[in-house]
Amino acid sequence: MFLFPTEAYMEDHLEDKNRLQREWEALCAYQAEPSCSLVAQREENVPKNRCPAVLTYDHSRIRLSSGNSHSSSDYINASPIMDHDPRKPAYIATQGPLPATVADFWQMVWESGCVVIVMLTPLSENGVRQCYHYWPDEGSNLYHIYEVNLVSEHIWCEDFLVRSFYLKNLRTSETRTVSQFHFLSWHDQAVPASTRSLLDFRSDGAGRSGTYVLIDMVLNKMAKGAKEIDIAATLEHLRDQRPGMVQTKEQFEFALTAVAEEVNAILQAFPQ
Template sequence: MDISTGHIVLSYMEDHLNNQDRLDQEWEALSQYEAEPSSTKIATDASNMRKNRYGDVLPYDHSRVVLNSAANVSSSDYINANFITDHDPRNPAFIVGQAPLPHTVADFWQMVWEQGSVVIVMLTKLTENGTAMCHRYWPEEGSDLYHIYEVHLVSEHIWCDDYLVRSFYLKNLQTNETRTVTQFHFLTWPNLGVPGSIKALLDFRRKVNKSYRGRSCPIAVHCSDGCDRSGTYILIDMVLNRMAKGAKEIDMAATLEHIRDQRMAMVKSKEQFQFALACVAEEVHAILKALPQ
């Protein structure tokens, strides 16, 4: 990123962060935004309803992840997840979905396998304030079998209070192929809220991207509903990736609309949108500081 672009981006972010009226107006406009097309016919089919964690968070038909029904434990092609693309519709940057339920864990691993994902970003605890947010979809030790997918926990590494990293061997028992999948688990982001530390989330993102570098498969992202925390993370990541590729203009609201065209309700509160702005500003600030002046 060149210095002049950095300063333009930084002044855009800081103007939004310091000008509450402007932020309020932008969020108001975003709240009115309606995606088109927005059909969720397949998600509301009677046979699929029990696979949705929340009745009001459903994948759009046009961007949903379609499983191979022939390989599926219940001969279904449905999972509550969507593809999120940036520039290239043939190569989605992310698959984003709800946290697995006890009866959708095999579907989740099937999706990870079929989409070739080698990185999972998990942004929720298993339970929060006594409420189940996500079913544990990996073994506590050793290996577990989920339909035809054997998942072996290789290592669990606690980086800091905010996140840990797990490494899995994933084996398809039909083909005997194996792959390594790395799960980055952020622990201190409350449901419908924001993390307490911008720095911790930016460090976490850097670790994720370092592990992912050079791959062309989508990163699998989930929180509990696959919208609020996942949407915020994807918004931050997409904007920073565009900047790293030399984008001269950054429009956070337009980028969020682009993401919302692909999955409903992404980024659920003004506080989360403001947090995304602050993260981008912080990262740009750090990049500018590191450039020779």
């Protein structure tokens, strides 16, 4: 039997019950630098923000092509998340679209070359709208110059489903396929009931966004042979790029537990 460095990190958390609390307190005190959000707070951009507490940093935001925008603006509340390559984002973290920002959302999908959308929020929760219904239930919808056709919808289990879209830019007549993986059982400010359901969801394709990206980034580093993993440092790296990534200690603990479960599954696969 042997220990991965990552497993040793997890075992240390299990042996030291106060380590998670200390790490979370340090994360709460962490301040990204720079952290200006002046563009997001401009008068014309304020209505485009779902939550005033989660704004894009000026130095780290997705910029739309204003010439293709329905509002001639380059602003969208979305942040590129870099991993190892500072020139190319590994993820884009964004809010659930508002009625007035759906066309901006599809423009971002098109201009960023996204082929996978990971949706972690229900459309509404406890009577509160969490996200505008930004895709057609059947046929096609037109959002400015972007036509979105629903090709298929498959319910994989009670926790998530997969939709396939045919996205067309009417200005250029170019088309591409986009897949949406929609996780259904993650409530706001909480964690999923099962780490396995989220790990299964991840392996099949793809706040909540911060927790998902944290888990996915750490497991991708492990898959690429990283010798050591520091989950708290990885979260600081995420918060340098977008505020509010992982909002509660319970979500941070969930990320640790999910990674530990995946490490254990990898070890179980080795001959004893």
